[in-house]
Amino acid sequence: MEKLPCEDIVWESLPAIRAAIAAEMVATGLSQKEVATILEMAPSAVSQYLSGKRGYRIEFTDEVKKAIASLSNDLRDGKVTNPASRICAICTLIRGTPSCGACDEGET
Known part of the structure; x- marks a missing residue:
């Protein structure tokens, strides 16, 4: 079975966005624990994002x-x-399309 576009979003785009948000927040002086609280994730997840x-x-593009x-x-x-809506907008910028298209194709 072919990989669905939404799988790329879940496994690639969203983690990359979350990692970049966490890195940006730490770079502005917040602790990993503070970032974890704000982003509602475990501190270990923030640590893994920051360590790559x-x-x-x-x-990412400049935009x-x-x-x-x-x-x-x-x-x-x-x-x-x-x-959520702003993360969706960022994901749309990454993909270059408002919809992954898989759901629009119907069954074949």
């Missing part, structure tokens, strides 16, 4: 990097409490 054990398989930095700053400053 998870989430570093995608090279994506700016969107990640903006979201990271807003999360740090408490301006965003539910980042």
